[in-house]
Amino acid sequence: MTGPILSIRNLTVEIPTRHGILRPVDGISYDIGRGEILGIVGESGAGKSMAGNAVIDLLSPPAHIAGGEIWVNGTRIDQLKGDAMRRLRGKEIGMVFQDPLTSLNPLLRIGDQLTETILAHLPLSRAQAKDRAIKALDEVGIPGATERINSYPHEFSGGMRQRVVIALALCAEPSLIIADEPTTALDVSVQAQIIALLKALCRNRGTAVMLITHDMGVIAEAADRVAVMYAGKLAELGAVRDVLGAPRHPYTDGLMGSTPLASRGKARLHQIPGAMPALDNLPQGCAFHPRCPYAQSICKTQMPTLADGDGAACFFPLPHTAEVA
Amino acid sequence: MPLVSVKNLTRIFDVSKPWLNRVIERRKKAFLTAVNDVSFEIEERSVYALVGESGSGKSTIGKMLVGLLQPSSGSVEIRGVDLARETDAAKIDGVRADIQMIFQDPFASLNPRWRVRDIIVEPVASRGKDTTGMAEKLLEQVGLSVRDAGKFPHEFSGGQRQRICIARALASEPKLIVCDEPTSALDVSVQAQVLNLMSDLRDEFGLTYLFISHDLTVVQHMADKVGVLYLGMLVEEAAPDELFDDPKHPYTQMLLDAAPKLGDYGRDVPPPVGEIPDPINPPTGCPYHPRCPLVQDVCRRDRPVLRKLRGARVACHMAE
Amino acid sequence: MTDTPLPPDAPIEVKDPSRLRLALDSDFFYTFKRSPVAVVSFSVVSIMVLAAVFAPWIAPHDPFNPGSLNLMNGFSAPMEPNAFTGDIFWLGTDDQGRDVFSTILYGMRISLFVGAAAVAFAMVLGVTLGLLAGYVGGWTETIIMRIADVQLTFPAILVAMLIFGVAKGITPVEYRDQMAIWVLILAIGLSDWVQFARVVRGATLVEKNKEYVQAARLIGRTSPAIMLRHILPNVLSPVLVIATISLALAIIAEATLSFLGVGAPPTQPSLGTLIRIGQGFLFSGEWWILLFPAVTLLTLALSVNLLGDWLRDALNPRLR
Numbered sequence: 001m002t003g004p005i006l007s008i009r010n011l012t013v014e015i016p017t018r019h020g021i022l023r024p025v026d027g028i029s030y031d032i033g034r035g036e037i038l039g040i041v042g043e044s045g046a047g048k049s050m051a052g053n054a055v056i057d058l059l060s061p062p063a064h065i066a067g068g069e070i071w072v073n074g075t076r077i078d079q080l081k082g083d084a085m086r087r088l089r090g091k092e093i094g095m096v097f098q099d100p101l102t103s104l105n106p107l108l109r110i111g112d113q114l115t116e117t118i119l120a121h122l123p124l125s126r127a128q129a130k131d132r133a134i135k136a137l138d139e140v141g142i143p144g145a146t147e148r149i150n151s152y153p154h155e156f157s158g159g160m161r162q163r164v165v166i167a168l169a170l171c172a173e174p175s176l177i178i179a180d181e182p183t184t185a186l187d188v189s190v191q192a193q194i195i196a197l198l199k200a201l202c203r204n205r206g207t208a209v210m211l212i213t214h215d216m217g218v219i220a221e222a223a224d225r226v227a228v229m230y231a232g233k234l235a236e237l238g239a240v241r242d243v244l245g246a247p248r249h250p251y252t253d254g255l256m257g258s259t260p261l262a263s264r265g266k267a268r269l270h271q272i273p274g275a276m277p278a279l280d281n282l283p284q285g286c287a288f289h290p291r292c293p294y295a296q297s298i299c300k301t302q303m304p305t306l307a308d309g310d311g312a313a314c315f316f317p318l319p320h321t322a323e324v325a
Numbered sequence: 326m327p328l329v330s331v332k333n334l335t336r337i338f339d340v341s342k343p344w345l346n347r348v349i350e351r352r353k354k355a356f357l358t359a360v361n362d363v364s365f366e367i368e369e370r371s372v373y374a375l376v377g378e379s380g381s382g383k384s385t386i387g388k389m390l391v392g393l394l395q396p397s398s399g400s401v402e403i404r405g406v407d408l409a410r411e412t413d414a415a416k417i418d419g420v421r422a423d424i425q426m427i428f429q430d431p432f433a434s435l436n437p438r439w440r441v442r443d444i445i446v447e448p449v450a451s452r453g454k455d456t457t458g459m460a461e462k463l464l465e466q467v468g469l470s471v472r473d474a475g476k477f478p479h480e481f482s483g484g485q486r487q488r489i490c491i492a493r494a495l496a497s498e499p500k501l502i503v504c505d506e507p508t509s510a511l512d513v514s515v516q517a518q519v520l521n522l523m524s525d526l527r528d529e530f531g532l533t534y535l536f537i538s539h540d541l542t543v544v545q546h547m548a549d550k551v552g553v554l555y556l557g558m559l560v561e562e563a564a565p566d567e568l569f570d571d572p573k574h575p576y577t578q579m580l581l582d583a584a585p586k587l588g589d590y591g592r593d594v595p596p597p598v599g600e601i602p603d604p605i606n607p608p609t610g611c612p613y614h615p616r617c618p619l620v621q622d623v624c625r626r627d628r629p630v631l632r633k634l635r636g637a638r639v640a641c642h643m644a645e
Numbered sequence: 646m647t648d649t650p651l652p653p654d655a656p657i658e659v660k661d662p663s664r665l666r667l668a669l670d671s672d673f674f675y676t677f678k679r680s681p682v683a684v685v686s687f688s689v690v691s692i693m694v695l696a697a698v699f700a701p702w703i704a705p706h707d708p709f710n711p712g713s714l715n716l717m718n719g720f721s722a723p724m725e726p727n728a729f730t731g732d733i734f735w736l737g738t739d740d741q742g743r744d745v746f747s748t749i750l751y752g753m754r755i756s757l758f759v760g761a762a763a764v765a766f767a768m769v770l771g772v773t774l775g776l777l778a779g780y781v782g783g784w785t786e787t788i789i790m791r792i793a794d795v796q797l798t799f800p801a802i803l804v805a806m807l808i809f810g811v812a813k814g815i816t817p818v819e820y821r822d823q824m825a826i827w828v829l830i831l832a833i834g835l836s837d838w839v840q841f842a843r844v845v846r847g848a849t850l851v852e853k854n855k856e857y858v859q860a861a862r863l864i865g866r867t868s869p870a871i872m873l874r875h876i877l878p879n880v881l882s883p884v885l886v887i888a889t890i891s892l893a894l895a896i897i898a899e900a901t902l903s904f905l906g907v908g909a910p911p912t913q914p915s916l917g918t919l920i921r922i923g924q925g926f927l928f929s930g931e932w933w934i935l936l937f938p939a940v941t942l943l944t945l946a947l948s949v950n951l952l953g954d955w956l957r958d959a960l961n962p963r964l965r
Binding site: 043157159189191192195196214215216240255256258260261266269270271272275 | 378482514515517520524543547579582585590595597601
């Protein structure tokens with residue numbers, strides 16, 4: 001067993017503003033192994049996309065990495081700049097964004113976009129690159145790849161376009177794919193197709209996937225492990241079955257309770273009171289304590305940390321014994 | 326008598342290119358049938374949900390119900406009044422005040438230059454009635470504070486904005502509120518708060534909802550009756566328990582299978598095949614036949630009509 | 646109000662104290678304070694506007710009172726005692742002994758008034774037509790925008806000269822000088838409305854599809870009410886930018902017309918008229934009669950333009 005494909009240690013992203021320094025990502029650490037899908041879940045503003053963008057150096061200024069380390073395949077990449085980063089980004093990391101329309105150049109045939117990417121990162125001839133592009137389209141389930149390679153992005157439907165984006169992300173054979181809300185803009189039936197595709201590709205090629213989404217259902221179906229983010233920090237990390245099935249952090253528990261479920265019928269949904277605090281107005285101690293039903297005095301003053309590896313960043317992780325509840 | 330009665334509602338959009346382009350490129354006019362012969366009824370104090378994927382026509386139906394769009398044919402009657410054909414201004418005004426709408430995008434649905442107070446009371450103020458203290462009372466009812474009345478929309482989060490939209494919808498004391506994807510732009514925990522609020526308000530004010538959504542779990546949670554739309558046609562209608570336990574139309578079955586399940590970790594099922602066809606050139610016969618596992622010759626030829634089947638209405642030749 | 650410079654986009658209802666408070670706390674005011682170009686150009690423009698408004702109190706001489714003029718003071722060089730009278734003029738005098746500094750103050754008055762009034766006229770006309778074109782659409786839109794397109798194919802100054810010529814032709818001789826200023830305003834205003842109309846139409850097309858406009862429509866608000874109360878406040882930011890940049894252009898257009906002798910009459914000289922008068926003396930050594938009005942015009946136009954550029958960047962959300 002080799003080391004993890006992606007390893008993040010104490011990553012912190014800061015945005016200086018006129019109201020002070022904001023930390024949308026605050027000291028998070030996790031690994032993604034070969035062939036593993038790590039789901040990053042959280043509400044808007046929790047910092048989940050920011051963490052993904054930090055890995056591929058796509059933070060929009062003034063946001064910047066203020067601390068921590070990012071390792072990809074044993075190479076530290078957070079200090080790489082310019083060309084070195086760009087080479088590595090294309091070669092080792094592929095990206096799939098939410099909106100397939102904006103990730104493709106509308107003026108170029110998809111075949112050209114694919115071959116350009118392949119030629120930029122792999123030592124192949126143009127003809128070989130084209131073959132590989134066709135193979136990539138075939139692999140993501142686009143029928144008639146040999147002909148469709150000459151089509152423009154607008155000639156594809158939304159679902160097919162997202163498949164092209166995935167082909168584009170995969171064509172240079174990266175070891176890591178970062179998928180930021182890849183199915184949010186798609187219909188349910190197409191979403192199911194894309195999830196199945198991502199899972200199959202990941203399994204067959206051993207690609208590691210960082211799957212960023214707000215949808216617990218997608219995480220449950222697609223991910224092997226899940227990281228729950230809250231206000232820039234990791235609240236809980238672990239295998240999907242453990243985290244979603246038996247949450248230990250009260251926030252995860254609340255999230256699961258808020259999700260309408262077939263089995264719950266029409267009973268009132270569980271509510272987490274209040275809202276996630278704004279980054280410039282974080283409470284002392286655990287950021288979740290004002291909304292937490294189990295908060296004690298220590299939660300208001302000290303920040304709970306995530307033990308090494310899996311677990312919950314909480315002083316009183318669930319399940320509670322009777323006297324606390 | 327049902328509160329809302331929709332009969333053979335059809336809406337066709339002209340999506341042709343401009344005249345000159347058509348002449349040069351020798352194309353015919355193009356038409357998109359967004360809603361195709363849809364009929365249903367909504368009982369007073371119930372929640373009727375329309376579900377469907379993009380292009381199913383669910384939002385178009387909502388807009389015709391509130392009078393933002395005119396039907397191409399068919400009718401929408403609210404308490405017996407057809408907004409598109411009624412000529413008595415007093416009747417139209419009365420029905421208008423009875424219908425309100427909540428939109429999907431909580432950022433675009435509030436005028437950014439208006440104070441919350443003015444936004445909320447506009448439906449009443451525009452009729453020249455006194456609105457003193459009304460916004461403050463409504464804000465409290467939707468779980469915001471009285472002080473919020475003087476603020477501007479940008480000071481609120483998405484969930485809070487949706488509460489403001491709900492307060493505005495309640496201001497004219499409507500009977501029917503059309504909710505067009507009211508929570509799909511919200512996070513799960515905020516969605517739970519808003520859905521709970523909507524349920525509470527329904528009980529408190531005796532409201533009727535037309536709930537438009539693509540999210541089956543939300544629909545199941547909220548609805549008393551569910552209509553499933555595909556390519557502008559109503560393919561199945563049933564109470565939620567009936568629909569989810571015993572889906573009769575193959576499309577409904579596919580939707581239920583495709584929706585992500587929280588409990589099924591790493592579930593590996595074959596994903597659905599095909600995509601929604603181009604609505605400008607829809608398939609002949611049953612709109613679902615190119616993707617349907619049960620397809621027969623009759624499906625390609627004849628459009629199925631809604632028929633009763635074990636407590637549901639379903640438009641499928643094969644369902645049994 | 647005078648100790649803090651108001652940002653140019655101080656909200657529409659400045660009367661409301663908390664709107665002012667919000668403006669002062671806003672990111673907009675913050676970026677203003679941090680931009681030296683904006684602060685300097687805003688200060689320069691403010692000083693010049695104040696100087697022009699209070700010209701009768703500031704100016705050391707009244708250049709239009711023949712009784713106060715002494716022909717002996719003619720052609721005094723700046724800061725040098727006059728050879729005959731020993732009087733000292735900061736910026737010298739012209740051929741008739743008029744103090745150049747005073748004529749510049751009064752000239753700036755005319756220039757600024759004509760420029761501002763012309764822009765105001767163009768803005769009202771352009772915004773109204775743009776709103777109508779964008780909101781109503783159809784033939785209204787086609788007609789308005791085609792007229793705009795045709796007018797754009799002519800240089801603005803040519804359009805202004807044409808209008809000026811026609812207006813001069815139809816006004817009776819005895820009113821010509823009196824009416825000259827108003828004709829000038831009309832001419833420059835009519836040559837400048839197109840860009841307002843285009844921008845407002847574009848912004849209106851975006852706003853009218855937003856859900857807050859639909860919400861207003863469905864409670865039965867009339868089109869004029871929706872255009873004025875809902876859409877107009879939301880399309881004003883780009884209008885403000887164009888108005889500022891147009892002001893610089895209008896001042897220059899007025900100067901050009903006056904320089905060509907078709908603008909402000911010699912009895913009411915604007916900066917352009919002064920430059921025209923001054924260029925006659927350039928080669929006989931009296932450089933100051935031309936230079937100082939020209940530098941004033943340059944400073945004024947440049948400052949207004951820089952302010953407009955900054956405003957455009959500050960109000961453009963994509964550049965934030």
